[in-house]
Amino acid sequence: MVLNCIFAAMNLEHINALKKLLSAPKKIAVIPHKNPDGDAIGSTLALWHYLKSKGHETVVVAPNDFPKFLKWMPGAESVLNFEKENTQAKNILHNAEIIFTLDFNHLGRVGQMTEYLEKAAAAFVMVDHHQEPSDYAEIMYSDVHMSSTCEMVYHLLDYLDATDDITSEMANCIYTGIMTDTGSFKFKATTSTTHRIIADLIDKGADNTAIHSRIYDTNSPSRLHLLGCALKNMVILEAYNTTYITLSQKELDQYKFTKGDTEGFVNYGLTLDNIRFAVIFIENKEEGILKISFRSAGDFDVNNFARQFFNGGGHTNAAGGKSDFSIAETISYFESLLPQFKKALTK
Numbered sequence: 001m002v003l004n005c006i007f008a009a010m011n012l013e014h015i016n017a018l019k020k021l022l023s024a025p026k027k028i029a030v031i032p033h034k035n036p037d038g039d040a041i042g043s044t045l046a047l048w049h050y051l052k053s054k055g056h057e058t059v060v061v062a063p064n065d066f067p068k069f070l071k072w073m074p075g076a077e078s079v080l081n082f083e084k085e086n087t088q089a090k091n092i093l094h095n096a097e098i099i100f101t102l103d104f105n106h107l108g109r110v111g112q113m114t115e116y117l118e119k120a121a122a123a124f125v126m127v128d129h130h131q132e133p134s135d136y137a138e139i140m141y142s143d144v145h146m147s148s149t150c151e152m153v154y155h156l157l158d159y160l161d162a163t164d165d166i167t168s169e170m171a172n173c174i175y176t177g178i179m180t181d182t183g184s185f186k187f188k189a190t191t192s193t194t195h196r197i198i199a200d201l202i203d204k205g206a207d208n209t210a211i212h213s214r215i216y217d218t219n220s221p222s223r224l225h226l227l228g229c230a231l232k233n234m235v236i237l238e239a240y241n242t243t244y245i246t247l248s249q250k251e252l253d254q255y256k257f258t259k260g261d262t263e264g265f266v267n268y269g270l271t272l273d274n275i276r277f278a279v280i281f282i283e284n285k286e287e288g289i290l291k292i293s294f295r296s297a298g299d300f301d302v303n304n305f306a307r308q309f310f311n312g313g314g315h316t317n318a319a320g321g322k323s324d325f326s327i328a329e330t331i332s333y334f335e336s337l338l339p340q341f342k343k344a345l346t347k
């Protein structure tokens with residue numbers, strides 16, 4: 001399918017360099033970020049299917065495990081977990097001729113894998129839609145206007161004249177990442193091109209109804225109870241059109257928290273009238289930190305906010321960060337920051 005792209009983010013030089021790199025069989029590692037989400041796993045697996053089909057020896061190496069609701073994805077069982085299959089994973093990174101890094105743009109985003117990527121001899125290819133990419137990659141496809149890395153993988157295949165090679169497995173992987181990163185096609189970065197790609201993916205075998213149900217209809221009673229607890233803890237700061245939620249380790253334990261359970265909780269705040277800024281603070285005793293997610297509606301830039309104050313970053317409307325302090329200390333710091341943003345949050 002030929003798409004009319006308004007953004008020509010991957011330049012011809014890089015496209016040709018990539019074509020040349022892939023013109024003979026290579027040893028390739030494909031890497032998602034730590035705590036991989038639907039977009040990270042979808043994009044790495046789609047690319048993995050493609051590269052394998054072209055005769056490349058390809059392995060997806062994830063920095064750590066990914067949530068159960070993504071385990072159905074075609075190829076998920078072959079993803080190496082750096083934390084669990086450490087020796088094997090290190091060997092693959094050491095011997096790789098090409099390393100694709102997908103859905104992140106800074107080598108610090110892969111946890112303990114960082115030092116092994118830093119000393120790898122491979123040629124690096126970055127495909128990513130986050131802001132402020134660092135410059136570790138020889139071949140870069142970075143576009144902050146893109147809805148998802150999965151959408152970029154589709155464009156990448158288009159640049160390689162390979163959209164006809166998209167199998168139903170690949171279509172299901174790409175669809176999943178676009179769907180999860182766009183909040184089911186509703187976030188601002190969702191364009192008519194995104195929808196044309198989605199249409200083509202359905203034609204190529206993406207089972208849209210099944211994907212929605214596999215990702216979203218996966219609640220356990222304990223997760224719903226944890227959501228209830230989170231919503232009960234929600235604080236609404238009307239003066240700043242802001243809401244925040246806290247979850248302590250004790251509460252997580254009480255509701256048998258497992259990885260991925262708090263996914264999407266932060267978005268509930270934004271469903272309230274007038275709320276522009278929603279935050280969730282989740283205690284993680286094991287890592288000794290609070291994990292924080294920021295969401296905004298409109299042009300309040302949570303990427304900047306997270307970078308400036310909470311050691312994180314992401315996108316304009318969705319970002320993450322962390323705090324080394326207790327919930328009470330962090331909340332009081334957070335609340336102390338809001339007055340300087342009052343204008344931006346209430347205009």
Ligand SMILES: [Mn+2]
Pocket residue numbers: 039040103129147148149181
């Ligand atoms: Mn993404």
